[in-house]
Amino acid sequence: MKRRQTTLSIVTVMVAALMWAAASGAEEPEPPAGGAAALETEGERRSSDMIGALRHVVAAYEDTLLDLARANGLGYVEMIAANQGIDPWVPGENTPIVLPTAHVLPDAERRGLVVNLAEHRLYYFGPDGTVPQTFPLGVGKEGWATPLGSTEIVRKKERPIWFPPESIRAEKPHLPKAVPPGPHNPLGSHALYFDWPSYLIHGTNMPWGVGRRVSHGCIRLYPEDIARLFELVPVGTPVQVISQAIKIGWYGGELYVEAHPEAEQADELEWTGQIESVDARSRADALFRIKALAGAAQDRLDWHLIRKAFEELSGVPVQVTVDRSATPS
Numbered sequence: 001m002k003r004r005q006t007t008l009s010i011v012t013v014m015v016a017a018l019m020w021a022a023a024s025g026a027e028e029p030e031p032p033a034g035g036a037a038a039l040e041t042e043g044e045r046r047s048s049d050m051i052g053a054l055r056h057v058v059a060a061y062e063d064t065l066l067d068l069a070r071a072n073g074l075g076y077v078e079m080i081a082a083n084q085g086i087d088p089w090v091p092g093e094n095t096p097i098v099l100p101t102a103h104v105l106p107d108a109e110r111r112g113l114v115v116n117l118a119e120h121r122l123y124y125f126g127p128d129g130t131v132p133q134t135f136p137l138g139v140g141k142e143g144w145a146t147p148l149g150s151t152e153i154v155r156k157k158e159r160p161i162w163f164p165p166e167s168i169r170a171e172k173p174h175l176p177k178a179v180p181p182g183p184h185n186p187l188g189s190h191a192l193y194f195d196w197p198s199y200l201i202h203g204t205n206m207p208w209g210v211g212r213r214v215s216h217g218c219i220r221l222y223p224e225d226i227a228r229l230f231e232l233v234p235v236g237t238p239v240q241v242i243s244q245a246i247k248i249g250w251y252g253g254e255l256y257v258e259a260h261p262e263a264e265q266a267d268e269l270e271w272t273g274q275i276e277s278v279d280a281r282s283r284a285d286a287l288f289r290i291k292a293l294a295g296a297a298q299d300r301l302d303w304h305l306i307r308k309a310f311e312e313l314s315g316v317p318v319q320v321t322v323d324r325s326a327t328p329s
Helices: 015-024 065-071 076-081 165-171 221-232 265-274 282-298 303-312
Strands: 051-052 055-058 096-099 102-104 110-116 122-126 131-135 148-159 190-194 200-202 213-215 240-244 244-251 254-258
Touching: 015 122, 055 102, 065 076, 065 096, 076 265, 102 254, 122 221, 131 221, 190 221, 190 244, 244 282, 254 282, 254 303
Parallel strands: 110 240
Antiparallel strands: 051 102, 055 096, 110 122, 122 131, 148 190, 148 240, 190 200, 244 254
C-alpha cells in the first residue's frame, strides 16, 4: 500500500490543554514541550511521565487509517482504538481523526529499550539528557507470544539472512532453510538480536502488520523505524519486555491515565473497529497505583474520568485530576 502525503489540516495541541478541554470544556495554558526527565527526589511529584502531543487531523478523500497511522508513527490497533466506529478503510472525507501521538511512559526503568507488548510500542531511553524515542511495533500472535523479562542486544546485522526455525517450517513446509536479504525476507533490512535465542527486533517486508499481533514472537518495526533504531542502539543495550495495558503518570502537574485494550479486544478492533467484549482484567492494581501516584492530590482525582478511560480503552492519555477550587460549591 502506498504511503500517502495527505493534504490534511493538522491542528497540534499539547497534551494537557487538549485533555482538559475534552473533559471539561475549559481552556488551560499550554504546558511545556513533551519529554522525559529523571524522577525527582523521594516524596516529590513526578512531572515528566509523558512524551509527544495528541493531534487531530481531518481525513482527505483518499485516506485510510493505515496510511495515516504509518505517516504519523503509529500502529494499526492504536489508531483504530483512538477512532472506534470509524471505517479504517474509508473514513470519509472531512472526518475528524484522532492521532494518538501522546504517550505516558511505562512503569519501568528508563534505560535502554523498553518493549511494551500490551500497547504495541517500543521506547528507547538513550544517554542522559536525551528525549526518549518511541516506535510502534508488531508482536507475537496467539500461540506465539513474545516472552516477558530482561535481556540485552548482543548483535546487530544489516541485510540479515532469515533462518526459519523448524516450528515455522513445519507450519509452512515450502520455506527454504535460509532466506537471503531482499523483498521476500520477513526480517527486512536490519535486525537487533536479543540474548534470548531466536528472538529479535527487526524490520519487515509487510509493514501493515506493525501495531498488530501477527508475528511468531519476534518484534517487527516499520522499515523506516528499524533503520533509525539500528543507528541509535549499540550492542549491549539492556532490553525490558513488559506488558502494561494501563499506564499512569504525571505531566504538567496533572495525573494521566492511558488505558489500552486486552489482546482479545485488540483482535476485536481489527475485525469490527469496536470493542464489544467486557474487559476481564481486575482494576484493583490499577486503582491502587492511581491512588499511590496521586499521593496528596487524591482529593483532586475525578473517578468518573478514570472509569471512562477504563471503559473506552482508547489508548489516549486522559487527565484524571481536576482543580477542585474551581468547582462551584
